[in-house]
Amino acid sequence: MFDIDPKKLLYFAAVIEHGSLNRAAKSLKVSQPALSTSMDRLEAEMGMHLLERGPSGIVPTNYGEILYCHARLIREEVELAKRDLMNARSGLTESIRVGSLPSMAGSIIPMALGRWRMMHPDGDLQVVENAQFDLLTGLLRRDFDFVVGFTEVFDMLDGLRQQVLFRDHLCVIVRPGHPLHSVENLTWQDLVQHPWISPTSRRSHTVLEHVMNTMNVGPPQQVTVCGSVSLLKSLVATSDYLALLPVHAASSELSEGRLVALPFEDPVLSRNIAVFFREGYEMDLPRKDLVACVKECGLELSRTGPAP
Template identity: 50%
Template sequence: MDPKKLSYFATVVEQGSLAKAAKRLTISQPALSKSMDRLESELGMKLLERSPAGILPTALGELIYSHARAIRDEMDIAAKRLEPDREQVQTINLGTLPSLTSNVIPRAVSKWRQQHPDVLLRVVEKVQVELLLGLLRGEFDFIVGQTEFYDVFLEGLKQRVLFRDRLCVFARADHPLFRLSTLSWADLAQYPWICPMVGWPQRTILEKLVTAEGLDPPRQLVECGSIDFTKSLIASSDHLALLPAHAAISQTTASPIKALPITVAELKRDIAVIFRERAPLREISQDLIHFIREVGNDLASATDTAG
């Protein structure tokens, strides 16, 4: 099978139209149509059929498409990995959870940069599912996320645990809840909360914890994925939020938010580096991962001692 024809075939399936696919591939429609006819002839099977909705793959076409897409993605990844060598500029594309960009990732990058002053580093924040999808598509060299969400995806990824993280319920330093001798989830549920969108790990954990106590989830909710906005709102109101223990650590001034003295096993999580099995990590990436592990463990030890 000709890899170029397979790549063309994948684009036709995704565009649902020969005209749209030809435009995207910057080739003529007759040339693309001829290429698809030859692919079907070479395989001895019908792969595409026309319908009122456009061009659709047959059952066999769906099977070939899954392989064609993987081949095309591998070719794209190879091209991207060669680009830095042609440009004489090494590049790392890192995807990470927003909750790790307030402390862990910046501190690790600061240390790593001293060893690699000329490497271009791109850092992208996304939720776990989007990180994994981006990794599978070759958008990232590696991602740093949670291990709990790894098993829902297909083969082709590998992971290594870097450090143990702990989520805490944060409130402003003078919040009324700090005056209570004992805390329960019923006490916490009475206050407004800031939560990520539905489906994010912290949101799911909160809902499970309050439901286990026979309580309804908090009704006063602000949905937001920004860690900076979450911390600002906590500091200036009665809102509560689940954040990593290291989120309140500041290198310059005392933090205006504090962790409430309540914890359960569900608030612990493993942070791992996840990468494509067929795209081994380069030395510059391994160096950055080393510092992420080092900083993560140092911050985890500091918060455990403070707790």
């Protein structure tokens, strides 16, 4: 069992980033001998060799790399705590930081932001789109005030709460003239015989993976991972790929005939969209209004169901 001194971890991160005990000591405003002794004691307490000299200076060992990742997070939390306390004492309001799924960022989120801006024209807002796993990780790290995501595919409940906003409907999109477009009574077995594009990052926990597991069918023969929804739609429109997207995320392409929704229905294609926030987090009025706008727009845009 390790007994780690947080202050030594902050020193450790500085040594790695400066690549020199002398430069790190100056930035930390401590003496070089004192910093060297602190690093020696950290290695002794951990029972591991954490630092070594390389051609360009001091670098972390493999164990040091692992520890550095956590040391950096601890330092960021300390800085964030200082900033939050200073802002609270001075009465300053922080920017609202929101994380959103890429499939929400092309339709529901812009519509919601437009309505929110009419209510709070001077509000400072930052929106980041990413995959669900990365969004929730960022939320736990306090990168976001809250995250808009789906409830069915995540395993990070500890420290988070959720509030369902609306019910979303996914459709299987293809190009016009796709071999499956004229097939009647489609099944999942028919669908997995064709290549798919999955809208996610390098992580697992994809919507497609969840659907396949739920339906107890094997994975498609070929899956291409694509983090951009706009690129995904372009690839589907020019190939025989299939993809799952919410109806609202492809509404323009569907109405213009550039994409087609296959005549395929299944309960697993409906999912709950929720706002996620940290345990104990209290929203002020601008943040509550933003969540209300997302819910309102989500209900409007998801009401139509799958396109014919």
